Amino acid sequence: MNRLTLILTTALVALSPAAGFAQDAPKPAAVRADHAIGPQYDTTHVYVAPGDFDRFVSSVTATFGGTTTKKGEFQVTPTASKTMSQLVLTPVGSLSVFGFTTPVPVPFGAERTGYLVDDMDAAVISARKAGAARLITTFPDPIGRDVVVQWAGGVNMQLYWHTTKPSYPALNTVPENRIYLTSDVADTFLRQWSGFAHAKILSDDRAAPGAEIGRPGTTYRRVRLTSGYGGMAVIVSDGQLPWPYGRDMTGYEVRDLGETLARASAAGVETLVPAHQEGDRTVALVRFPGGYIAEIHAPVRP
Structure with a gap:
């Protein structure tokens, strides 16, 4: 924003x-x-x-x-x-x-x-x-x-x-709010957020590869939504997540993940999970100076 x-x-x-x-x-x-x-x-x-x-x-x-x-x-x-x-x-x-x-x-x-x-x-x-x-x-x-x-x-x-309405240009890409929940509350949260934000569910994969959250050989539920407040990914699992999964609050979409990670490294940003493919995107998890952990992804291009 x-x-x-x-x-x-x-x-x-x-x-x-x-x-x-x-x-x-x-x-x-x-x-x-x-x-x-x-x-x-x-x-x-x-x-x-x-x-x-x-x-x-x-x-x-x-x-x-x-x-x-x-x-x-x-x-x-x-x-x-x-x-x-x-x-x-x-x-x-x-x-x-x-x-x-x-x-x-x-x-x-x-x-x-x-x-x-x-x-x-x-x-x-x-x-x-x-x-x-x-x-x-x-x-x-x-x-x-x-x-x-x-x-x-x-x-x-x-x-x-x-009080005074601001006016800002649109983003190049819209970030994704990444929310990790267990099945105990996931449906309740989705119902609440959808009701408030009038969110639209883009996908609901109940058997996404567990490797995407550091759990190869397992599956988890991944729900992607969009609304006037931007993107959201709700990641539903048993909560037994290896570090740093669950610490990443936001996912940022870039044009070229390799170039972005190179700039990040030069600026002192640590790559915690190296770039890898997850369906239609390539993904990495990074930690910025000060401890902020984020997901960065780019669409897979033909």
């Missing part, structure tokens, strides 16, 4: 005029049934130690390209705290980066993503009706309002809304 407002509450400052983003004047718009604005306004939340902050941000832009907002130190939670924060805006998805210099207040630090919605109150009502629970009630920030919700299986997300 190109130029996302530091979603979490951090978005508050990142998209302010001081951050260098032009903002449109408020325009009346019809509220969408799914409340989504578009995947270019969504970010993965990454928390790193302050000492790793700059190195992490540099490694992401070196790997994927893109730009960043100006780094600052702010209070982005409704209770007292302080964090360095910066948006990383790449053609394949955006990240909100936090480097807290104080302890991180609950419930922050456990949310995976932040999604911009067109109407905060309506979105919260819709999420709760679909089965989500608020981990913190809606709170104001300098440029809008925020809430953190939890879905079945402990999947935490932040929703946010801006």
